[in-house]
Structures are given as C-alpha cells and as structure tokens.
Amino acid sequence: MTTIIDGKAVAASIIAAIQDTNAALQAQTGKKTGLAVIIVGDDPASHAYVGAKSRMAKECGFFSVQHTLPKETTQQELAGLVHELNGDDSIHGILVQLPLPQHLDAEAIIQAIRPEKDVDGLHVANAGKLATGDLESGLISCTPAGAMVFVSNAHGRDLSGLNALVIGRSNLFGKPMAQLLLNANATVTIAHSRTNDLPSICRNADILVAAVGRPEMVKANWVKPGATVIDVGINRVPAPERGEKKTKLVGDVAFAECAPIASVITPVPGGVGPMTIAMLMANSVIAAHRASGTKVSGQLSTLIFG
Numbered sequence: 001m002t003t004i005i006d007g008k009a010v011a012a013s014i015i016a017a018i019q020d021t022n023a024a025l026q027a028q029t030g031k032k033t034g035l036a037v038i039i040v041g042d043d044p045a046s047h048a049y050v051g052a053k054s055r056m057a058k059e060c061g062f063f064s065v066q067h068t069l070p071k072e073t074t075q076q077e078l079a080g081l082v083h084e085l086n087g088d089d090s091i092h093g094i095l096v097q098l099p100l101p102q103h104l105d106a107e108a109i110i111q112a113i114r115p116e117k118d119v120d121g122l123h124v125a126n127a128g129k130l131a132t133g134d135l136e137s138g139l140i141s142c143t144p145a146g147a148m149v150f151v152s153n154a155h156g157r158d159l160s161g162l163n164a165l166v167i168g169r170s171n172l173f174g175k176p177m178a179q180l181l182l183n184a185n186a187t188v189t190i191a192h193s194r195t196n197d198l199p200s201i202c203r204n205a206d207i208l209v210a211a212v213g214r215p216e217m218v219k220a221n222w223v224k225p226g227a228t229v230i231d232v233g234i235n236r237v238p239a240p241e242r243g244e245k246k247t248k249l250v251g252d253v254a255f256a257e258c259a260p261i262a263s264v265i266t267p268v269p270g271g272v273g274p275m276t277i278a279m280l281m282a283n284s285v286i287a288a289h290r291a292s293g294t295k296v297s298g299q300l301s302t303l304i305f306g
C-alpha cells in the first residue's frame with residue numbers, strides 16, 4: 001500500500017507547536033515573534049502567497065507586518081526598508097517575496113538582510129552553514145526544510161545507504177535540498193536540464209525529489225518500485241474536463257501513474273506546499289528565541305529535526 005502524505009496535517013501539527021513555542025517566548029520575555037514580509041509590485045500569485053504568509057503569522061500569534069511597495073520602488077528605497085527592519089528589535093524575521101521586478105537586484109537585497117533575520121535561509125551565511133553541515137546555528141530554506149520533514153518521517157534521520165536524487169539545482173530549493181539529504185548520509189545526485197538520460201537516473205533513486213516546474217514530467221517507469229517520491233512542482237495546466245477555460249494544479253510527477261509504484265508519495269496540491277509556510281513560521285520563532293537567548297520547545301524541535 002502506498003502512503004500518500006497529507007502535507008496539510010503535518011503542517012498543522014508543526015503550526016500548533018509553533019503557537020505553543022511563541023506563547024512560551026511571550027511568557028518568558030514579554031515579546032512576540034515579529035515577522036516582516038515585503039512585497040514589491042502587483043503580481044497576483046505573489047500577492048496570494050504573501051497574504052497567506054501574513055495570515056499564518058497572525059494565526060501563530062506573531063507580530064506580523066506586511067510592507068506592500070509599488071512596482072516603481074527603487075533599489076535604494078527597498079534596501080533602506082531592509083536596513084530599517086534589520087535594526088528593529090521587534091522584528092525577528094524578514095522575508096522579501098521573490099521574484100522582484102526586473103529593475104531590482106534581488107541578490108543584493110537578500111544579502112542585505114541580517115543573516116539572523118533571514119528566515120528564507122537565502123543569505124550566503126545561512127547557505128554556507130548548511131553547506132558545511134552546521135544545521136544548528138543557521139536558518140534553512142523553508143521548502144527544502146519542509147520536504148526533509150517528509151523524508152525523515154518516512155526513513156528516519158539517517159539515510160545511510162539510500163540513493164537520493166534531486167531534480168533541479170536552484171538556490172531556493174535544489175541545492176539546499178541536496179545538502180540536507182547529504183547531511184543525513186544519503187548518496188546524493190543532482191540532476192538538471194543538462195543531465196543525460198534522466199529516466200534511468202531516476203530509476204536508481206530510493207528518494208526522488210522533483211523540482212523542475214515541468215507538469216507531470218516524472219513518469220511511472222522512471223520510479224524505482226518502493227521509492228519515496230517528493231513532488232515540489234506547482235504547475236497550473238488547462239483542465240478542459242472541468243469545464244471551458246478551467247485550470248488545475250499539478251506537480252512535476254505524474255501522480256496517478258506513479259503512486260502505485262512508490263511506497264510514499266506527496267500529492268499536489270496538499271503535499272510540500274503547506275510545509276513551506278509552516279517552516280517559514282518555524283524559522284521565525286527560532287530566530288526570535290535565538291534573539292532573546294531562550295530555548296525552542298522540545299516538541300517543535302522533534303517535529304522538525306526528528
């Protein structure tokens with residue numbers, strides 16, 4: 001029997017532990033976790049994501065601030081806001097929603113965030129800590145951290161002897177995901193658009209993680225029988241069967257045909273997606289505890305780190 005992971009349920013248990021952890025912080029220090037989310041421009045998908053992040057921060061009991069800036073915002077203005085938030089003691093996490101409008105240098109903005117407040121885990125200091133195996137003092141990129149919770153739930157913390165494949169090499173997902181798997185002793189391969197014979201590399205993977213943005217690219221005969229399949233793709237495709245001009249979300253994995261081959265698989269939607277926001281909240285409450293020198297609750301640590 002294949003286990004279909006319920007990402008909403010796993011995320012909900014993490015959110016409940018975050019609420020408790022935030023309440024404990026408030027009881028000990030009188031301070032709430034503060035999360036500032038910055039969005040520039042009017043891309044509707046980005047606004048939907050940011051709205052969900054701000055709402056969840058409030059549900060967690062955080063001090064939640066959203067800065068909505070016009071698309072004409074200059075590099076200097078945006079950098080000025082980041083600088084102000086870096087120095088604001090009531091803010092423990094800063095997230096700049098990506099992508100930024102073309103005229104802005106996103107990399108320079110991300111690197112301007114204080115690493116201790118970089119709840120996206122994208123600052124070179126945080127990426128470097130992950131790359132050198134320091135998972136304790138940095139902040140880890142939210143989607144790979146969430147995907148890794150599923151992998152740990154399926155296989156435990158030690159992946160010795162298991163072959164893991166990550167399809168995709170982005171800084172936001174593929175690279176940190178590969179680092180997390182490697183840190184857990186998996187034998188890791190990173191595949192990408194220049195890789196030859198992807199199907200046969202996939203067939204060797206005990207843990208297959210797909211993050212390429214190509215709808216239902218991974219087919220049943222690419223999946224090793226009994227593999228754990230984590231689908232990070234979110235692709236909107238036409239769904240004429242639901243009516244004229246209707247669309248639906250699908251992952252990078254052809255779910256219906258791959259599910260019977262896998263032993264564990266994530267659906268889209270409802271798999272990795274809900275975990276990204278949960279891990280953003282986790283990073284924020286962890287950053288707040290570190291700022292005040294208090295300890296994160298054992299329950300939250302266990303849910304995230306096993």
Ligand code: GUN
Nearest residue numbers: 095096097098099120142
């Ligand atoms: N845009 C899409 N995903 C993300 C994310 O995880 N963080 C940020 N900052 N922007 C995004």
